[in-house]
Amino acid sequence: MSRASQWIAIVVVAVLALLPFVPGAVDAYYFSFLFFVFLYAVMAQSWNLVAGYGGQISLGSHAFFGLGAYTTAILWSGNYLWGSLYDSHPNIYYFDPVTMLLGGLVAAIAAVVIGLPLLSKLHGDYFALGTLGFGEIVKVIFVNGGDFTGGAFGIVAPASSFGTLRPHYWVGLGLMVATALAIRMLMRSRYGLALIAVRDDEMAASANGIDTLKVKVAAFAGSAFIAGVAGSLYTFYIFHVGPDSVFDLDWMLLPLMMTVVGGTGTILGPILGALVMYAVFDLARIVVPDYHPVISGLTIILAMLFLPKGMMRLSRKARVAGA
Amino acid sequence: MQADETLLRLEAVKKRFGGLVVLNNIDIVVGPNELIGLIGPNGAGKSTLFNVITAIYAPTEGRVSFRGKDITGIAPHRIARLGIARTFQLVRTFLTMTAFENVMVGAVYGAGARVKHATETANAALELVGLTARRDMRTAHMTLSDRRMLEIARAVASDPALLLLDEPMAGLNPTEIQRMVDVIRRVRCEKGISMLWVEHKVDAIMKVCSRVIVLDHGEKIADGTPRDVTQNRKVIEAYLGEPAA
Numbered sequence: 001m002s003r004a005s006q007w008i009a010i011v012v013v014a015v016l017a018l019l020p021f022v023p024g025a026v027d028a029y030y031f032s033f034l035f036f037v038f039l040y041a042v043m044a045q046s047w048n049l050v051a052g053y054g055g056q057i058s059l060g061s062h063a064f065f066g067l068g069a070y071t072t073a074i075l076w077s078g079n080y081l082w083g084s085l086y087d088s089h090p091n092i093y094y095f096d097p098v099t100m101l102l103g104g105l106v107a108a109i110a111a112v113v114i115g116l117p118l119l120s121k122l123h124g125d126y127f128a129l130g131t132l133g134f135g136e137i138v139k140v141i142f143v144n145g146g147d148f149t150g151g152a153f154g155i156v157a158p159a160s161s162f163g164t165l166r167p168h169y170w171v172g173l174g175l176m177v178a179t180a181l182a183i184r185m186l187m188r189s190r191y192g193l194a195l196i197a198v199r200d201d202e203m204a205a206s207a208n209g210i211d212t213l214k215v216k217v218a219a220f221a222g223s224a225f226i227a228g229v230a231g232s233l234y235t236f237y238i239f240h241v242g243p244d245s246v247f248d249l250d251w252m253l254l255p256l257m258m259t260v261v262g263g264t265g266t267i268l269g270p271i272l273g274a275l276v277m278y279a280v281f282d283l284a285r286i287v288v289p290d291y292h293p294v295i296s297g298l299t300i301i302l303a304m305l306f307l308p309k310g311m312m313r314l315s316r317k318a319r320v321a322g323a
Numbered sequence: 324m325q326a327d328e329t330l331l332r333l334e335a336v337k338k339r340f341g342g343l344v345v346l347n348n349i350d351i352v353v354g355p356n357e358l359i360g361l362i363g364p365n366g367a368g369k370s371t372l373f374n375v376i377t378a379i380y381a382p383t384e385g386r387v388s389f390r391g392k393d394i395t396g397i398a399p400h401r402i403a404r405l406g407i408a409r410t411f412q413l414v415r416t417f418l419t420m421t422a423f424e425n426v427m428v429g430a431v432y433g434a435g436a437r438v439k440h441a442t443e444t445a446n447a448a449l450e451l452v453g454l455t456a457r458r459d460m461r462t463a464h465m466t467l468s469d470r471r472m473l474e475i476a477r478a479v480a481s482d483p484a485l486l487l488l489d490e491p492m493a494g495l496n497p498t499e500i501q502r503m504v505d506v507i508r509r510v511r512c513e514k515g516i517s518m519l520w521v522e523h524k525v526d527a528i529m530k531v532c533s534r535v536i537v538l539d540h541g542e543k544i545a546d547g548t549p550r551d552v553t554q555n556r557k558v559i560e561a562y563l564g565e566p567a568a
Binding site for chain 1: 403429431432433436477
């Protein structure tokens with residue numbers, strides 16, 4: 001990234017961060033719109049890490065998102081973390097960083113447990129199907145989890161904490177920026193070199209001393225951690241965590257499409273993709289409510305036809321042609 | 324003393340795919356700073372032998388040891404870290420990376436596994452094979468001969484004691500072949516790396532190698548100086564067929 005675009009990024013983030021101070025902004029429609037763009041951008045970044053940079057097409061993002069959401073809801077509603085402090089501070093779980101990190105951690109541990117057998121035995125399409133199956137298994141487990149998971153209905157967290165959407169907005173923005181920066185740093189480290197090597201040619205990577213299984217499982221777990229934290233954030237917005245809402249396939253499919261449209265294997269692609277695709281989905285939902293899936297589907301087909309490598313790659317191509 | 328001298332030792336290595344015996348009872352010893360040619364007609368088992376040494380296949384029977392340590396069946400990345408590097412018959416470079424990044428993988432993760440001087444090591448390896456000018460070019464845009472050179476640079480950057488070359492001249496024109504011969508000589512003289520070199524261009528092998536091993540139908544039929552090997556009756560038969568009665 002050039003110096004100029006770095007400054008542009010800083011200014012855009014600063015403007016977004018100050019937006020809630022504009023009178024009336026919090027009540028405007030686009031405020032919640034932006035919150036969802038941030039949330040989806042984090043999910044897209046999560047998928048991009050394992051699939052875009054790592055080359056392992058995972059179709060289990062929704063499972064990790066749901067695990068993070070459920071972890072948060074269970075810790076909160078059962079008060080497993082803060083004990084008597086909860087009585088004196090009734091909002092202690094609301095955006096609690098420890099709770100959110102635990103949401104990510106549970107998802108990451110699940111990814112290691114399932115990733116070790118899947119990634120050592122399955123490649124390509126078969127790995128993708130394996131992760132899809134894993135997602136379904138997790139959902140069934142939570143539906144049948146009895147009182148602990150609230151069964152088919154799920155868990156309701158105390159919505160009395162809710163006062164304004166401002167904290168959601170800021171935390172979402174912060175997460176989006178933090179994941180982008182973290183992945184950028186990671187990809188410039190020696191681990192990033194290994195991840196690209198494994199994506200490009202697994203056999204050559206191991207012949208050069210790279211423990212390919214370790215590298216792939218680490219990417220899968222890192223991706224799951226990010227999705228888990230995003231799920232945790234979503235709990236603070238929706239309050240009711242149920243198997244049909246947080247384990248919905250959309251939490252995997254939409255970030256996947258956003259990343260592909262924005263540009264897989266790039267840092268800004270998932271963010272740009274989340275913004276553009278969510279705008280298209282939302283606009284279609286408002287303008288032509290009866291046909292909105294058609295419009296969304298058409299957009300994806302057109303994007304695949306004319307931007308096969310995503311919007312970020314298009315701008316790179318233009319730069320190369322111009323140079 | 325003898326255990327220190329020997330780099331690679333194959334003892335009675337056998338590899339069977341179903342009913343087909345691809346390698347039968349192979350014994351090979353590679354010492355330090357040796358350049359050994361490995362030749363044989365198509366299907367003789369040359370590539371399979373490489374894949375057994377680098378643990379892509381496990382041998383059906385027999386033992387592979389490196390510097391006196393049994394390495395039969397350990398993970399490929401651990402073999403690389405012990406000091407055995409290789410190139411591939413169908414070139415395997417990291418296509419989305421630049422030439423420099425490719426070589427960095429070897430420098431950072433190979434037997435040297437040095438993070439501190441990785442950049443210097445990588446640049447020196449590119450210099451050795453004459454790719455300094457292509458340092459920041461993406462591999463996908465490079466010619467076949469440059470990619471073959473890059474594979475060797477990546478292997479050299481990993482600081483191996485033994486380098487396995489799998490047909491590095493396949494698909495190269497005469498000028499490029501001469502360049503490759505020069506590079507292989509430099510790798511041996513300047514780096515002191517032992518090499519086991521599979522090649523179909525027998526004349527190149529005979530000119531450059533100190534020792535030649537011949538495989539035919541999975542058996543080792545000759546092992547000696549180029550002069551000995553070219554006069555070996557079994558070798559002549561394997562390449563030209565048996566003389567008419």
